[in-house]
Amino acid sequence: MTQLYEAMVLLSNQTVREDWRKAKGLVGDLLTKHNGTVKSLRRFDERRLAYPIQGNLRATYYLAYFEADGQAIPGLRRDFELTEQVLRNLILAVDAIPEGELAKAAEEEGADYTVPEPPADDEPEEEEVVAESDDEDSDGDDEDGDGDDSDDDDSDSSARPKKTEDATA
């Protein structure tokens, strides 16, 4: 019995730099090799990894929706793991293809569509670093205000004078 699956595949940027269509074809070929019917396959994102994988700090994510027999999935996972260009794979059973996914995949199929070359691993991302640091600060304040006892005391102590001021006012 066939089931609809979603596959997220991480490819090394080196493979994508050589030829991004070929890299995409690599994922599609593996899916069809295991009697999968590919409904949509597109480049999801190129981003810095949360942690290094096989020495790679950045990677390209490919997202595929395909129909396949459930018994073919272990073999497909094994094939992904044995393929050197594939850093990670995640296959999940889904009920339906999300809205807009087919349109995005069709847009990528066009001949005019080009993918920017992935940046080098060691290239700094100033904007992201600033954004992350801002988020961390804001999160940290919230966490400190609610989480740790010592910081709770601080936040309470900072809040208490205000109350007294209000009361006096």
Place this chain on the structure above:
Amino acid sequence: MSKKERSVIGSKNCDDPIINYKEIEYLEKFLTPQGQILSRRRTGFCAQCQKQLKKAIKNARHVALLPFVN
């Protein structure tokens, strides 16, 4: 506003139970600065939604969208 009400991040009534591992910015709200998943008490989710959240975060960690440890 009591301290307990302030500490809840997610919806108390689980209005948005569809949690996807690809929505990293949304999932990051339910992580501590160290990368740990917040408890139900902090997220405000029901048991079912908390399980979905846990699954989504773990899937996101597997594909390096989220860190295991910050």
